[in-house]
Amino acid sequence: MHDIKFIREHPEAFDAGLARKGLAPQSAELIALDAQRRAAASESQAAQARRNEASKLIGQAMAQKDSTTADALKAEVADLKARLSDLEEQTKAADAALADRLAILPNLPADDVPDGADESGNVELMRWGTRPTFDFTPAEHADIGPALGMDFETAAKISGARFTFLRGGIARMNRALGQLMLDMQVAAGYGECATPFLVRDEAVFGVGQLPKFAEDLFQTTDGRWLISTSEVSLTNSVREQILSAADLPVRLTALTPCFRSEAGAAGRDTRGLIRQHQFEKVELVTIAAPDQSAAEHERMCAASEAVLQALGLPYRKLLLCAGDMGQASRKTYDLEVWLPGQGAYREIASISNCGDYQARRMNTRFRPDGEKGTEFVHTLNGSALAIGRTLVAIVENYQQADGTVRVPDALVPYMGGIEVLRARPYAPVGA
Known part of the structure; x- marks a missing residue:
């Protein structure tokens, strides 16, 4: 298994190592999958934070007997709950796709290993x-x-x-x-x-x-x-x-x-x-x-x-x-x-x-x-x-x-x- 952080930071070195084992470049595809995973995770975190914030505001609106605001916030929380479920599935799918790609790739050869195809x-x-x-x-x-x-x-x-x-x-x-x-x-x-x-x-x-x-x-x-x-x-x-x-x-x-x-x-x-x-x-x-x-x-x-x-x-x-x-x-x-x-x-x-x-x-x-x-x-x-x-x-x-x-x-x-x-x-x- 490979460190995706290393691949993000050193894509050329990663692809060069794979090339020595006879494989085509993989870093661009892996980085794209990682970007999808990170974007879904980031959006999920933001949605969760907003949901927590909205939940607190519902209590404040209720305390102030502001039913209109409370109802609007409740509707927003319900939408966020559904969105979070979708984002969780997207994050899991992106994680799995990246893990599956990384799992089949071979280790990179050490620097002192000679080049050769067979x-x-x-x-x-x-x-x-x-x-x-x-x-x-x-x-x-x-x-x-x-x-x-x-x-x-x-x-x-x-x-x-x-x-x-x-x-x-x-x-x-x-x-x-x-x-x-x-x-x-x-x-x-x-x-x-x-x-x-x-x-x-x-x-x-x-x-x-x-x-x-x-x-x-x-x-x-x-x-x-x-x-x-x-x-x-x-x-x-x-x-x-x-x-x-x-x-x-x-x-x-x-x-x-x-x-x-x-x-x-x-x-x-x-x-x-x-x-x-x-x-x-x-x-x-x-x-x-x-x-x-x-x-x-x-x-x-x-x-x-x-x-x-x-x-x-x-x-x-x-x-x-x-x-x-x-x-x-x-x-x-x-x-x-x-x-x-x-x-x-x-x-x-x-x-x-x-x-x-x-x-x-x-x-x-x-x-x-x-x-x-x-x-x-x-x-x-x-x-x-x-x-x-x-x-x-x-x-x-x-x-x-x-x-x-x-x-x-x-x-x-x-x-x-x-x-x-x-x-x-x-x-x-x-x-």
Whole structure:
């Protein structure tokens, strides 16, 4: 959500920011809607003031037995009452029209975000790790996975496309990864949470997914939404609150299932675990004061990178260009892990600073020390990591010629000492 006062005072800067995200100028329309809203509100206030004044004059006229004046004032008050009702409706309609327009507009990119229309404009900042070399042709996880327990056929029978049924050692690795990631983030200072998986409209609106991206989500018959990430629950845990400056930053983490319709992904990544309707992810969320958010963004990115480094997975860090960022973000880093089977880097984490965009939608503020007024907080979120894509990266980077997969050293204690995942036949029932 945007500050209409900023738009009134800086229309050129606002339109320039939208242009960097590929949108046409909006300020003139928004300012016109705001003018209608302000005019209706002003007229309503004036009418209410006159009504109060006329009501007092009726009493004075009655006391003076001036029935003619009293009757005229009563007629005026009746007219004003009807007019106030009309003005109230006009004000509500103007408020709603302005709010609806503001609600669908994306956040403005930060000044240090590069220009660009799509992923081709992203800037690579660094690479970490050495890509593995093989004395055989490395395979993709979707080809190795079934023998290791990635049962795509059973999942398709139960649920359809873009689901996976994990069995045996690979299922244990899925669980182990979640525990390793959570332990690392708790050690890094993020408070562990267990959140709801179903949320109401206002929670999804608060993070910027409604109203524009409803088709990307799953909704229940009673109107609740399945979370696409625990960012929704964690960020909304402070909605409609005024926080103390002393309590900031608030750092939170959770491991949850995530549900996405992948409405715009027809034909993309149909094989394997890359793009699923249901997956698990460890999420990081930070609620910060504006002067803390830039440092917290770097801190959060480092926390995500630490997981990849602990697992020995080569990756690169990108700064996304303005046209490739999400709706709520003002600055985003993507981490892309190397997948030998695909011979490409693929996204495994996205870490975003949303500024006060989500805070305005949630009405979340803080009171700076020594001040009476309040300011909107800044919100940040990031993956640490998506577990399915981490499984993909481990299988492809640690595969061996005989079809086995080495378990990364950091994960061995979480696997009960298992050091190698071995191919084995899996019956239709059981593991």
